[in-house]
Amino acid sequence: MSEPPAAIILADSVTKPTGAWIGAVLVSASHGGVYAAYCAAKAGVRAMILNDAGRGKDDAGVGGAAWCDALGLAYAAIDTMSARIGNAEDMAARGAISTVNEVARTVGVAVGQPVMEAAQLLTLAPTVTAEIPVYEEARTELPPGPSGRHVVLADSASLIGPQDVGQVIVCGSHGGMLGTDPMTALKVDGYAAFYNDAGGGADGAGFSRLPALDDRGIAAGTVAAMSARIGDGRSTYEDGVLSRVNETAKRLGGAEGMALKDFAQRLIA
Incomplete structure (x- = not known):
């Protein structure tokens, strides 16, 4: 029997997970840093799309990309100028992808794609089996x-x-x-x-x-x-x-x- 397609979940913040996130593609309007990626990964998502937050100092706004690659977890982020940070509905309506990690790239996600097109592709992303490392938030x-x-x-x-x-x-x-x-x-x-x-x-x-x-x-x-x-x-x-x-x-x-x-x-x- 084939696996049912993954759900696509919209959330204004990654800090309020529900059981529905497990195995889903999360489209969250949080910043794309390591802590936000950790929250999504800990909740059991299949893949995530976050906001690049202008990338910022030390590229911290997309710090989750490499962190997710190390786990085999698909990650993408949108250009902060394309949709309002903190508002997932706006992100889904007009967000444009600015950052893609290697895992997300393998299923066809690319810079410039609309958010929901990328999210559909991410339903094909591999399920993560690696243990999620503990993140000590300060x-x-x-x-x-x-x-x-x-x-x-x-x-x-x-x-x-x-x-x-x-x-x-x-x-x-x-x-x-x-x-x-x-x-x-x-x-x-x-x-x-x-x-x-x-x-x-x-x-x-x-x-x-x-x-x-x-x-x-x-x-x-x-x-x-x-x-x-x-x-x-x-x-x-x-x-x-x-x-x-x-x-x-x-x-x-x-x-x-x-x-x-x-x-x-x-x-x-």
Whole structure:
């Protein structure tokens, strides 16, 4: 009996897997870095298409490509300027492939293809049998400043929780809202929050959390993708240069071109 065709699943984020992902082709609007690829692989997908997040510093936005090749797992990413990061429906409607790993290439996926054409080809990708290596995702709380606030470094916004209310949150995640729900901008009321701009992306999606956080009185900004590795909270903090800040952040002294580390220290002073 022949194997049934693999399903194609759309998801705004790779951090919320379901049982339906097992053996499926995942089209997710997350960035294409190693941690995102790990989340998809751990969920048991047959293949994945992510967002290249402008590639960015050290090509971190497509770091998952080589990582997946080592597992025999098919991987592709779209050009961040072709569809909104954080929005899988938009990615499926107008995304164009920019990056293909060797495994995906064997089933005919190529740069320039529309997302859903590539996804159909990926239903023919081989099933991974290799064990998925453990990825130690970083979450670090730095010592508090004179204000009592401290900086939280997190490789993914999914690591932010109730303990981070009122703190300065520095994420390796992209600065795009998930789908169209403004409450996805930040799941707790931090004092401030910072992200990677993913190259800005289609319709400026890489900055779309910022006005939503303004509405909640939370200072927020993005660092330029070429200044810090997406998916790496410590790089965001140590290397990041602010590319955009919201009005709340401006009132607290934030400005484009400022080193994020300097502004974060001001916010905990």
